[in-house]
Amino acid sequence: DVKVTQSSRYLVKRTGEKVFLECVQDMDHENMFWYRQDPGLGLRLIYFSYDVKMKEKGDIPEGYSVSREKKERFSLILESASTNQTSMYLCASIGLFEQFFGPGTRLTVL
Amino acid sequence: SQKIEQNSEALNIQEGKTATLTCNYTNYSPAYLQWYRQDPGRGPVFLLLIRENEKEKRKERLKVTFDTTLKQSLFHITASQPADSATYLCALVNGSGNTGKLIFGQGTTLQVKP
Secondary structure, rough: OEEEEOOOOOEOOOOOOOOOEEEEEEOOOOEEEEEEEEEOOOEEEEEEEEEEEEEEEEOOOOEEEEEEEEEOOOEEEEEEHHHHHHHHHEEEEOOOOOOOEOOEEEEEEE | OOEEOOOOEEEEEEOOOOOOEEEEOOOEEEEEEEEEEEOOOOOOOEEEEEEEEEEEEEEEEEEEEEOOOOOOOEEEOOOOHHHHHHHEEEEEEOOOOOOOOOEEEEOOOEEEOO
């Protein structure tokens, strides 16, 4: 069974902290994505990666960076967390056409 | 500007009826369009894909139509059940979609009452 896992379901951090969100997929997919989801705004693409060490900005990359050192792992980094980064973060990888999503990380920044 | 829009108001229907959800887009030329289901606190799950040259696609009680002239997709659930209650997202890929990047609508929440 295809699987995308995320390191935490819930996370609470303080303003200014560096935050790491990890995502692992076991399907040998090349393309992986990070989204955030907010009420009324839907899913917005932060970054995506189409190969190891390759990345491309999505629609809202400001305040975020990513790392893809291994094919199965795609990390999202909040360099200095701010309260407006409180959100649900979703990781996905893509098969032939459809995207497979992880369960999400609900991040609260105080 | 480019937009993909779904009805933001929740759709409430009675069990057994057909639910119809709408997805409209402007200034995109999608090679295909997808529908996902999302339950509260969980990631979206893929349901159906329809290509630009297909008018209709079916899977069990689900039916999707795609009208590139109207720039609209309709998603139908026939004989709806309370277990169908969820948020449904449409997503499209602009152009050939080689990267797999999808643009998502905001989603429509469906509530099926017993």
